[in-house]
Amino acid sequence: MVLSLLVQVPAGVWTAAHAPGHGLHWRLALHLALAVAGPLALLAARRLPGPTVALVSAFALVDVLTAPVYGPPYVALAFAIALAVARGAVIWAAVSVATGWATAILVGVAIGRIWHPGLIVAATVGLALSFAVGAFVRTRGARMAQVRADAQRRRRSAEERERVRIARELHDVLGHALSQMNVQASVGLHLFDRDPEQARAALQNVKDTSKLALEEVRGVLGVLRDGEVPLVPQAELAELPRLIAGLTTPGLEIALDDRLQGTAPSRATQFAAYRIVQEALTNAVRHAQAGHVRVVLERRDEPDPVLVVTVTDDGRGFAGADPTVSGRGGVLGMRERAALLGGGVDVGDGPEGGARVVATLPWGRAS
Incomplete structure (x- = not known):
């Protein structure tokens, strides 16, 4: 909008002031109004891209038919086309531009305007480039949205894998510890009256197992905190004798x-x-x-x-x-x-x- 105002307002004033014939005041007022109206209409392009491009096309048509043949381009129309295509209002843009283009040719011929072929080609190329820019922006936006969606899926997948890993570790640690404590507690109860020393050893095993299980659980959950390392070293094959001794009954x-x-x-x-x-x-x-x-x-x-x-x-x-x-x-x-x-x-x-x-x-x- 700002760029369109900076281009069209000075150009509109200059065109009206240097146009041949009489009626300077009404031409100046008309071109100044069109130079301001088109850029201001772009404010609605985010919510209403289709009606906006149709309105700006109408302003551009009036400007073309009332300005000299080689007057300044109506920059707001290019932005309106690109914004409409980028936001999915391609049909609105195509119909509006085609209607305005055909009307300008027919009405111009009717009022005696002579359209130079080079001017027609340049205007057509400019309009086509506006459509191309809008299509590029729309494609790039869709690609970026896909990239963000893929990144979010990968992040969710990584989080799910981490949850599964932590659940697996907790299952192994707690499942084994509870089983071992159940075995040793059963042994302690069985030998409580007959062999107090063995019962005491079994209860000591329950205590040691529960302590080690708590340390291992803290180590597993430590990965949930940034920068925290496990509190106990990872189990190795050298720990198997201790593991077996705790389960032997x-x-x-x-x-x-x-x-x-x-x-x-x-x-x-x-x-x-x-x-x-x-x-x-x-x-x-x-x-x-x-x-x-x-x-x-x-x-x-x-x-x-x-x-x-x-x-x-x-x-x-x-x-x-x-x-x-x-x-x-x-x-x-x-x-x-x-x-x-x-x-x-x-x-x-x-x-x-x-x-x-x-x-x-x-x-x-x-x-």
């Missing part, structure tokens, strides 16, 4: 067969393997009704080095049912952990009965 024997010969895979692989073993043992304690569980750690080098973790028990197994829907929680979590590293988890019935969990994880860079 007089009615459940858990054996660890470590065949790694002192070598260790990458930290990420160790953490995933620890959580998978933790979940498998928790399921064995809660669901399998097993008396013996065996955990085997081994490295295989064909074709690429991998860590193979096998957890078997002599419980009731799955009886051929799908482990993901058979009531044992955490199976999907184990598979997700392995998939994030490019590995996999096979869960099903063992060859000799009971359940078997086999996790294959890439070895990665040794730590």
Whole structure:
């Protein structure tokens, strides 16, 4: 609007003052009014782009027919066309411009005006460029809106993945801790009168497990606060004996067969393997009704080095049912952990009965 006023008002005054013939005052008043009316009409282009371009086209038509043939261009019309096309009022712009253009040619011929071909070509090119600018702005706006929508979807997807990761960590930590505390509390109650020392040790295990679980939960939730790091180090394979000792009871024997010969895979692989073993043992304690569980750690080098973790028990197994829907929680979590590293988890019935969990994880860079 400001640019149109700065161009059209001085040009309109100059045109009216230098036009041949009489009637300077009415021509000056008319061209000054048209020079102001067109730019002011652009104020409505945001809410009413279609009617605005039609009104500005009418003002431009009157200006063209009353000004000299080689008068200044009506700049407000170019802005009105571009704004209308950019806001989707393409039909309004096309109809208004075509009507004004045809009327200018026909009325001009009727009143004896001679339109130079070069002038017609220049005006047509100018109008076409106005449409092109409007189309470019509209396309760019749509592209930017799509980019923003994609970014928002990616942000929501990242937030969802983070929520799933935190939920998986909390499930593993709390599920194992509560199962372990339930086992040790049951042992303590069972031995409370017969063997007070063993009962006291079981209750001490409950205390230690709850303390460690609280620290791990704080560590998991610490990622929700900017700049906060976990309060405890991530679990490694070296922590498996402590994990197994906390779950071993007089009615459940858990054996660890470590065949790694002192070598260790990458930290990420160790953490995933620890959580998978933790979940498998928790399921064995809660669901399998097993008396013996065996955990085997081994490295295989064909074709690429991998860590193979096998957890078997002599419980009731799955009886051929799908482990993901058979009531044992955490199976999907184990598979997700392995998939994030490019590995996999096979869960099903063992060859000799009971359940078997086999996790294959890439070895990665040794730590």
